[in-house]
Structure formats: structure tokens, C-alpha cells
Amino acid sequence: MPSVVLQDVGRRFAEVTAVEAVDLAVEHGEFVTLLGPSGCGKTTTLRMVAGLEHNDTGSIAIGGRVVSDAGSRLFVPPDKRRLGMVFQSYAIWPHMTVFDNVAYPLSVRGAAKAEIGRRVAAALRLVEMEAFADRPAPALSGGQQQRVAIARALVFEPEVLLLDEPLSNLDARLRAQMGEEFRALQRRLGITTLYVTHDQEEAMALSDRVVVMQKGRVLQIGAPEEVYRRPASRDVATFFGTPNLVSAIVRSCRPNGEGYMLEIDSAHGRAACRAGEAFQPGDPVIVIARPEDIVLASGDDEPRGGWLRWQGKVVDTSFRGPKRIVTVDSAGSSITAEWSASRTASVGKHVALVLAPVDAWAVRAQ
Numbered sequence: 002m003p004s005v006v007l008q009d010v011g012r013r014f015a016e017v018t019a020v021e022a023v024d025l026a027v028e029h030g031e032f033v034t035l036l037g038p039s040g041c042g043k044t045t046t047l048r049m050v051a052g053l054e055h056n057d058t059g060s061i062a063i064g065g066r067v068v069s070d071a072g073s074r075l076f077v078p079p080d081k082r083r084l085g086m087v088f089q090s091y092a093i094w095p096h097m098t099v100f101d102n103v104a105y106p107l108s109v110r111g112a113a114k115a116e117i118g119r120r121v122a123a124a125l126r127l128v129e130m131e132a133f134a135d136r137p138a139p140a141l142s143g144g145q146q147q148r149v150a151i152a153r154a155l156v157f158e159p160e161v162l163l164l165d166e167p168l169s170n171l172d173a174r175l176r177a178q179m180g181e182e183f184r185a186l187q188r189r190l191g192i193t194t195l196y197v198t199h200d201q202e203e204a205m206a207l208s209d210r211v212v213v214m215q216k217g218r219v220l221q222i223g224a225p226e227e228v229y230r231r232p233a234s235r236d237v238a239t240f241f242g243t244p245n246l247v248s249a250i251v252r253s254c255r256p257n258g259e260g261y262m263l264e265i266d267s268a269h270g271r272a273a274c275r276a277g278e279a280f281q282p283g284d285p286v287i288v289i290a291r292p293e294d295i296v297l298a299s300g301d302d303e304p305r306g307g308w309l310r311w312q313g314k315v316v317d318t319s320f321r322g323p324k325r326i327v328t329v330d331s332a333g334s335s336i337t338a339e340w341s342a343s344r345t346a347s348v349g350k351h352v353a354l355v356l357a358p359v360d361a362w363a364v365r366a367q
Contacts, residue, residue, distance in 0.1 A: 003026040004029045004030075004064060004160060004161055004193035005025070005061075005161055005195060006025070006027075007024060007026075007046070007049075007059065007060075008024055008059050008061075009023075009058055009060070010022070010024075010046070010049060010058065010060070010061060011056065011057050011217075012042075012045050012049060012055075012056055013057050019045045019217055020042040020045050020056075021042075023042075023219055025212060025219070025222070027161075027193055027195060028193070030192065030193055031210065032187055032188075032196065032210075033209065034195075034196045034197070034198060034204040034207065034208040034210075034211050034212065035047060035195065035196070035197045035198075035212050036199070036212065036213050037214035037215055038199055038215070040216075041214040041215050042214055042218075043199075043212075043214050044197055046214075047197050050163060051079055051084055051163050052068065052069070052076070052078055052081075052084075053079060056069055056071050057071055058071050060072070063084070064161075068082050083157075083159050084161050084163055085106075085161070085162045086162075086163040086164070086165070087147075087150045087151055087154050087163070087167045088150070088167075089165050089170065091147060091167075092150065093138045093146050096138075097137075097138055098134065098137055098138065099133045099134050099135070099138060099141070100121055100134040102138055102149055103124055103125060103149060103152045104117050104121045106157045107121070110157065120156050120157070120158075121134070122134075124156040127152065127186060127190075128148035128149070128152045128186070129148070130145065130148050130152060133149075143171050143175065144175050144178075147170075148179075150167070151183065151186070155190070161193045161194070161195065162187070162192050164194065164195070166197055167196075168198070168200075168203065176203070177206075180203060180206060180207055181206075183207075196208070201242070206225075209224070210225075211223065211228050213228060213237050215236055220233060221234070221237050231260075231277055232289060232362065232364060233277070234364050234367065235289075235366075235367050238289045238362075238364065242291065242292070243337065244289045244291050245289075245290040245292065245337055246287050247267050247334075248268070248286075248287060248366065249265040249266060249267040249272075249285070249286050250266050250267075250283060250284070250285055250286070251263050251264070251280045251281065251283065251285075251286055252264040252271070252282060253282060254279055254282070260276055260277050260278075261275065261277070261278065262274075262275060262358070263276050263286070264307075265288065265363070268332060269332065269334070270309075272307055272308060273307035274288050274358055274361035274362060275358065275359065275362055275363070276362065276364070277362075277364075280363070280365075284365075284366075285366040286366055287363065287366050287367075288361050289364065290336075290360075290361055292338050294357070294361075295338040295339075295354050295355070296356070297338070297354060298352075307358045308355045309358075309361055310354070311329060311331035311336050311353070311354045312331060312352070312353045313332065313351070313354075314330050314350070314352075315346050315349060316329065316330045316348065318345075318346055321342070322342065323341070324339050324340065324341065324342055325340050325341070325342045325346070326338075327339075327340060329352060331354070338354055
């Protein structure tokens with residue numbers, strides 16, 4: 002049985018639809034991330050699961066128990082939902098010690114003093130903060146505050162853990178470190194987790210599944226690699242990195258494994274690519290060409306059948322540590338490739354770029 006189920010969940014603020022008809026089932030022990038730009042509805046969705054917002058439509062169930070149903074006006078308050086929540090600001094009380102911050106959820110529930118001591122000690126051990134129990138909260142670093150917030154969310158053994166941009170206030174190095182530590186902890190505990198972020202790399206690194214949202218709607222749900230490699234639309238593709246978008250017309254379509262193989266015509270010639278749905282000859286498509294999949298062809302290479310191919314002049318290069326970003330002007334189109342930094346390409350040089358059909362993905366032109 003799934004730990005969290007949303008059915009046709011929606012929320013409006015006056016004339017603005019913040020969330021519309023969201024359907025989602027989060028399995029027990031699964032780590033699911035709501036991903037999207039600011040204002041897409043991901044935090045509102047999380048707050049409805051937490052009971053901090055009322056859903057105007059649909060129903061929400063946690064652990065098999067319906068906690069909110071707009072149709073029957075059923076609404077279980079937040080403190081009765083057995084949820085732990087970590088906010089973007091951590092919400093650490095500055096007038097309390099680390100111990101008292103973590104103990105607060107148990108204190109307000111009337112737990113016995115001995116039980117509070119045992120559970121707080123266990124929660125602090127989980128996040129490796131037991132040595133800081135008596136430290137005043139203002140004396141903590143950002144990473145330490147985040148650990149305290151997680152310990153407080155876990156201390157009363159919630160059924161589900163909700164996290165709203167918990168790493169956004171940390172610097173890049175600490176954000177990556179804390180993300181890895183939290184994911185390892187979540188796997189060890191097997192706790193169901195619903196996570197909100199706008200950071201694509203963070204979502205792909207941490208999640209079992211990603212829910213891509215835009216303008217209150219769910220665009221696609223899937224494993225990180227599936228969403229990245231097989232986006233359902235142009236909007237999903239462009240939210241992950243900066244892919245090249247090639248306009249093309251379908252010449253033919255045939256089944257190929259779990260998807261389809263298309264023969265296409267574009268301004269750069271005839272080629273082949275994969276797709277997740279069937280197309281008719283003459284249909285316009287957008288071919289997604291990821292920069293890291295585009296390779297440099299040598300001058301002696303013969304054109305390879307079905308491969309996308311661009312010829313043009315290098316107009317820009319950018320060194321990015323382990324990689325180099327190269328931009329090529331090909332017949333008026335700007336094509337970006339990403340290579341190892343050890344490979345050089347000087348501005349003004351004429352080059353040929355190629356992309357294998359297996360690495361090219363077509364979606365409907367919007």
C-alpha cells in the first residue's frame with residue numbers, strides 16, 4: 002500500500018490556480034521529489050500533504066488513512082497526520098538548546114521525560130549531533146542547523162518526512178555533502194520522503210522518482226534518468242540542462258523495443274532518432290540533442306547512416322573545470338557540445354559534429 006496518495010488534488014488562491022488535478026502515489030520507503038521553477042505549485046502541494054493548506058479538490062491519504070477530502074469536507078489537522086517536516090529556513094528556535102529544539106515535538110505531545118531523553122538522544126545520534134545537545138542554537142553552522150531540523154522531524158517517528166528546499170541555504174559544497182548524508186540516512190531508515198526543490202541536479206542525485214511540475218500541473222513522473230533521457234515534452238527537456246532543440250519533419254516511424262524509431266528531415270539533413278510515441282509522416286517534431294552526447298567527427302570520417310550531423314564554425318568556447326562547452330554556428334543554427342576539458346577547439350575552426358540516433362529523442366512540436 003502506498004504511503005501517500007494524492008487524487009485529483011487542487012488548490013486555488015482567488016482567481017489563481019496554484020495546483021491543478023495532481024495525481025501521485027508515493028510508495029513506502031520511496032524518495033520522491035517535486036521539481037519545478039518558482040511558482041509551479043510544488044511547495045503548495047507539499048503544504049497540502051502536511052495539512053498547512055486545504056485542498057479545494059480531490060483527496061489526500063497517508064498510510065492508508067484519508068486525511069483530507071474536499072468533497073466530504075474531511076480535514077485532519079497537521080499534528081494528527083504523523084508527519085515530520087523540514088522547512089527551507091529550518092525554523093530552529095534561537096532561545097533553545099539543540100536538545101530542546103529536537104525535544105519540542107515530543108514535549109507538546111505530552112511525552113514522559115524519560116522517553117523524551119531516550120528519543121532525542123537517538124535522533125541526535127542519527128545525524129551525528131549528540132555532542133552538541135547542550136549548545137545554544139545560534140552557535141550552530143548552517144549545516145549543523147539542518148541536521149538539527151532533520152533530527153526534530155524524525156524524533157517522534159513519523160510515517161512520512163516532508164522537506165521543503167532544505168539545502169537551498171547552504172553553499173554548493175556543503176549542499177552536496179548534506180544531500181548525500183541525508184539520502185544515506187533516509188535509505189537506512191526506510192522512511193517515505195516527499196522532497197521539494199528547484200535544483201535539477203539535486204533532484205536527480207537524491208530521488209527514486211521525480212515529479213516535474215509547471216504552472217500547477219504535473220508534466221511527467223519517472224525515475225531521474227528516464228525523465229532526463231526520455232522527456233515527455235519540450236518543457237520537461239529544457240528544464241534539465243540546456244539541450245539543443247532541432248526542428249524536424251517525420252518521414253517514417255516504426256516500433257523499436259519499448260518506443261519508436263523515426264526517420265526525420267531537418268535543415269541539417271536526413272537522420273534518425275528515438276521517440277516515446279508513434280508519429281505520422283509529415284508530423285513536426287523537436288529533436289532533443291544533449292550537449293554531452295554530441296561528439297566531434299574527424300575530417301576523414303564518412304557520414305554515418307542515420308546520425309545527426311552538423312558542420313560549421315566554432316564561435317565560442319568556455320572552460321568549466323573538468324569539461325569544455327563549445328558552441329558551433331551551423332547554417333545559422335547554434336549547436337552546443339560538451340566535451341572533456343582536455344579536448345580543445347579554437348574559435349574560428351571549422352568542425353563537424355555528430356550525434357548517434359540512440360542519443361537523439363523526439364517530442365511533439367509545441
